[in-house]
Amino acid sequence: MITATTGTNTQEALVGMRQIVAGHAPRQMKAIVGSCIALGLHHPRLKFGVLAHIVLPDSAGRGGSPGKFADTAVPKMLEMFKESGVPTQNLTAKLAGGANMFGSTGPLQIGDANVEAVALALRRAGIRVAAQDVGGSRGRRVTFDCEEGQMIVESAGQPTRTL
Amino acid sequence: MLHHECENGTALAGLKELFASATHDASAAMCRWTNGIISVTLDEVRQVPLEAVSEAVAVGDAMLTMVVMTLEGELGGALIVMFDDVNGRQLAASLLGREVGVEAEWSELEKSALMETGNILGCAYVNALTRLIDQDLHPSAPYFIQDFGASVLQQALMTQAAMSDDVLLCEIGFHRKGGRLDWRVVFVPTPALQTALASALHVVL
Numbered sequence: 001m002i003t004a005t006t007g008t009n010t011q012e013a014l015v016g017m018r019q020i021v022a023g024h025a026p027r028q029m030k031a032i033v034g035s036c037i038a039l040g041l042h043h044p045r046l047k048f049g050v051l052a053h054i055v056l057p058d059s060a061g062r063g064g065s066p067g068k069f070a071d072t073a074v075p076k077m078l079e080m081f082k083e084s085g086v087p088t089q090n091l092t093a094k095l096a097g098g099a100n101m102f103g104s105t106g107p108l109q110i111g112d113a114n115v116e117a118v119a120l121a122l123r124r125a126g127i128r129v130a131a132q133d134v135g136g137s138r139g140r141r142v143t144f145d146c147e148e149g150q151m152i153v154e155s156a157g158q159p160t161r162t163l
Numbered sequence: 164m165l166h167h168e169c170e171n172g173t174a175l176a177g178l179k180e181l182f183a184s185a186t187h188d189a190s191a192a193m194c195r196w197t198n199g200i201i202s203v204t205l206d207e208v209r210q211v212p213l214e215a216v217s218e219a220v221a222v223g224d225a226m227l228t229m230v231v232m233t234l235e236g237e238l239g240g241a242l243i244v245m246f247d248d249v250n251g252r253q254l255a256a257s258l259l260g261r262e263v264g265v266e267a268e269w270s271e272l273e274k275s276a277l278m279e280t281g282n283i284l285g286c287a288y289v290n291a292l293t294r295l296i297d298q299d300l301h302p303s304a305p306y307f308i309q310d311f312g313a314s315v316l317q318q319a320l321m322t323q324a325a326m327s328d329d330v331l332l333c334e335i336g337f338h339r340k341g342g343r344l345d346w347r348v349v350f351v352p353t354p355a356l357q358t359a360l361a362s363a364l365h366v367v368l
Contacts (some may be wrong), residue, residue, distance in 0.1 A: 014217075014224075016213070016214030016215060016216070016217065016218075017213040017214050017216065017317065017320075017324070018213050018214055018328070019214050030224065032217065032224050032311050032313035032314055032317075033314060033317065034310075034311075034313075034314030034315060034316075034317040034318045035317060035318050035321060036317055053214075055213065055317075055321075055324050056321075056324060056325060064328060065328060068213070068324075068328070099314070099318075100318075101308075101310070101314060101315055101317075101318035102231065102233060102241075102306075102318055110321050138310060138314075139310045139311035139313070139314020139315065139317075140311075140314070141224055141311055156226060156309055156310045156311070157309075
């Protein structure tokens with residue numbers, strides 16, 4: 001499931017699990033993540049950004065929504081830059097999420113594996129991670145801004161961080 | 164796999180019947196715990212695409228007070244009781260027979276009252292499911308979380324998400340003296356537990 005939006009309205013787009021949303025400034029995208037990863041790629045000069053809400057680390061060759069898995073989301077995001085006529089050189093990456101919400105118990109603790117898989121996919125694509133806020137046991141509300149490529153991260157009981 | 168069987172609606176209807184029966188037990192337990200003030204009813208058993216879960220459960224991007232109980236092991240799952248802060252404190256106050264707390268931080272007593280509520284609901288569901296599948300389920304102790312509802316729900320859905328793009332949710336509503344309360348319970352069974360339930364339902368149906 002991909003939502004490729006390139007409009008310029010300022011309304012925030014909420015990016016749900018396995019979705020990828022693209023847009024030009026002044027567009028903002030928002031995602032709520034726990035163990036998932038919000039990965040934002042940004043072209044600073046053209047003020048174009050793409051935000052993916054990645055759920056799991058590895059597609060293991062499965063088809064379906066590319067935004068669901070780290071190894072398929074990053075290539076799809078780059079494709080969306082190209083489709084919009086934005087070069088994929090000199091992109092910056094920012095990411096947040098990868099928490100283990102239920103401590104050591106509970107269903108499928110996948111936060112750490114998600115962080116590692118996203119880092120690997122970015123290395124393979126030759127994209128530098130400019131900043132990240134990952135791990136821990138808290139959820140995060142992430143707002144990604146296509147103007148400056150800022151990622152604002154709010155977390156319960158923590159000061160808001162701007163990446 | 165139940166994900167596929169649900170497409171014809173029969174298994175989903177069977178699951179709804181099962182959870183309605185479990186909810187009846189949970190409601191009786193809840194009535195006893197709250198001196199007859201609060202009951203619960205089954206709202207929905209449905210399959211939802213991953214990207215639409217937060218909207219479907221109407222958690223939005225709000226910070227919520229929650230009690231979570233997980234089922235450990237292969238036959239797993241998570242039961243999440245969700246309140247906004249005001250409603251959670253009202254429930255705690257009514258259970259403790261006190262005025263609603265006004266301090267920013269919840270007291271240990273308030274947390275304990277809410278966790279016990281989650282425990283009572285969770286155990287009622289676990290007992291009903293155990294009777295049906297005739298296998299042991301292993302619930303965790305309840306724990307108290309104040310966080311984004313969508314983040315917690317997301318973690319609960321991970322095992323299902325690894326298997327499918329659609330997830331099964333069981334949603335329960337609360338009532339006080341006939342009026343609906345803005346509290347919710349979401350139960351998320353793992354695929355293995357769904358399969359065990361489906362097998363048992365084939366016998367029952």
